Amino acid sequence: MLVSMTDSNQLRISGRIDAGNAAELEKQMLEECLPEMTAQCADKEITIDASGLEYISSAGLRVLLKFKKTADRPVIINNVSSEIFDIFDVTGFASIFDVRKKMREVDASGCEIIGRGGNGTVYKLDDETILKEYHGNTSLEDICKEKEYAKTCFVNGISTAISYDIVRCGENYGIVFEMIKADTVAGTIRKHPEMLDDLAAKMGRLFKQMHETELPNGALPDTAAFLKEKIRQMGKYYTPAEQELLYKLLETAGEKKGIVHGDFHTQNVMLQDGEVVLIDMADVSLGAPLIDLGISYFLFVDGAKSRPWDVERFLGISPEQALRIWDIMLRTYYETDDEAVLKEKEEQIRLFSLFKVALNPAIWPNASAQAVEAFVNTARDRLFPLLEKKY
Ligand SMILES: Nc1ncnc2c1ncn2[C@@H]1O[C@H](COP(=O)(O)OP(=O)(O)O)[C@@H](O)[C@H]1O
Ligand SMILES: [Mg+2]
CATH class of the missing domain: 3.30.200.20 (Phosphorylase Kinase; domain 1)
Structure with missing residues (x-):
């Protein structure tokens, strides 16, 4: 058998498929497997496991194409070897099918x-x-x-x-x-505290460069859409009037969209040959810079003032160092030492830091009941009164 049905929407093909046996493959796929799959479940996408496929010629590819047309639903070709992936790629078939490479096994024990x-x-x-x-x-x-x-x-x-x-x-x-061949910013500062000011300025410039990188819509998830959904989910804890305040604040973040990192701090920025390199891109999105500044304010400033142990643990630096880094980052970011301007910017950023706190229960579904209560109380004590005055 060149092909076997392993589930109502799964097939496995194996061996070498060429002009010599393509007709046989076609018979098995279209006349035997497909009618049975359609009888069992007609609307699910079909996955073809190609882990046992050793070779496929153009005759074989044509059978797959015919299968997809006849099935008239998405077909995923999974676990293909690098060599076979190349065949799909050069023939253009990789854009017709959803072709996924076989994952390598990596054993890191001992590393x-x-x-x-x-x-x-x-x-x-x-x-x-x-x-x-x-x-x-x-x-x-x-x-x-x-x-x-x-x-x-x-x-x-x-x-x-x-x-x-x-x-x-x-x-x-x-x-x-x-591999970035150097330490994190936090590790470097621990070894060379005298480098703090220079590194903070570099972080400020990197932060700004990201925020000024505008990408087409859809290139990354939309920050505002994500946050709106979180505000909606917080209906479990907040009144509709409180949710309304959060929607209004979000609107004031502005239309400008850049890359938002979502977790910008001293353990997620590394140094390589004197240049800062960003890592940990799990929470990246496309949106207003103020959201990102608010998150980092929460980590650096709010952290240093109210959760010093978190700063040591998550940022890898002391609370005093966190405050100094923030101050230098902000001056570099806004390219000013005008205290009045900086104060005004920081006030605005602080609102978005509290906004993040207000949404934390929805952002961190594993937060303890105690933590959730603390976040909600902070929003009620420190954010909503300010927003009520503003709007
Ligand atoms: N590409 C890399 N090169 C060297 N070290 C790295 C690299 N990526 C991560 N690290 C190290 O691993 C740590 C954790 O990685 P990170 O991606 O931040 O994980 P997490 O999402 O769990 O925070 C980093 O703080 C850094 O010390
Ligand atoms: Mg990290």
């Missing part, structure tokens, strides 16, 4: 651990590449997104690690990235 973050563990695979292995609770879909976002930012001139491929690591998945 040096060079970092840990909220999402996973980072291993050094060799001198050029690292593996970011995700915890089991991160979906493959989210991992694919992170890889795509990193690529989109990279091709648009943002200094970030090249994302190579998605791999299997036993039960988990991971992304293989180019």
Whole structure:
């Protein structure tokens, strides 16, 4: 058998398919499998597992095309080897079918651990590449997104690690990235505190460059659409009038759209040959810079003032260092030392920091009941009264 049905919407093809057996494949796929699949479930996409496929010639590709036309629904060709992927690619078939490469297996046990973050563990695979292995609770879909976002930012001139491929690591998945051959900004500051001012200024310029990188709609997820959905979900905790205040504040973030990182801090920026490189692109989106500034204010300033232990743990620096970095970042970002201007900017950013706090229960579905209560109370005590006065 060249092809076998493994589920109501799944087939497996194997062996070598060429002019000698293409007619046989066509008979099996179109006359035997498809009628039965359609009888069982006619509207689901069809997945063809090609892990056992060794070779396919143009005669074989024509059979697949005919199969897709007859089935008249999306067809995914999964687990293809690199060689067969190349055949699909050069013939243009990769744009007709959804062709997915077989994932490599990577065993990182025994490799040096060079970092840990909220999402996973980072291993050094060799001198050029690292593996970011995700915890089991991160979906493959989210991992694919992170890889795509990193690529989109990279091709648009943002200094970030090249994302190579998605791999299997036993039960988990991971992304293989180019290795940045230096420390994070946090690690560098711990070793060389005298470099803090210079690094903070570099971070400020990188932040601005990202925010000024305008991409066509759809290139990345839309920040405002994401936040509107979060405000809607917060209907569980806030009154409609309170939700209305949040929608209004979001509108004041402005129309300008740039790359929003969503988690810009000293452990997500690294140094390479004196230049800052951005990593951890899981939360990247396209939207108003004020949203991103608000998130970083929450991490640096609000963190230093009310959660000093979080700053040490998540940003890898002391609360005093966090405040100084923020101050220099802001001056570099707005290219001014005019205290009145800076104060006005910071006031605006602070509102968006509180906005982020207000939405945290929806953004972090795993937050404890206690944390949720604290976020909601902060919004009620510190944000809504200000917004009521404004609107
Ligand atoms: N491309 C890379 N090169 C070198 N080190 C890296 C690279 N990517 C991540 N790291 C290290 O691993 C840590 C965690 O990676 P990160 O992508 O921020 O994971 P998380 O999403 O879990 O926060 C980083 O702070 C850094 O020390
Ligand atoms: Mg990180």
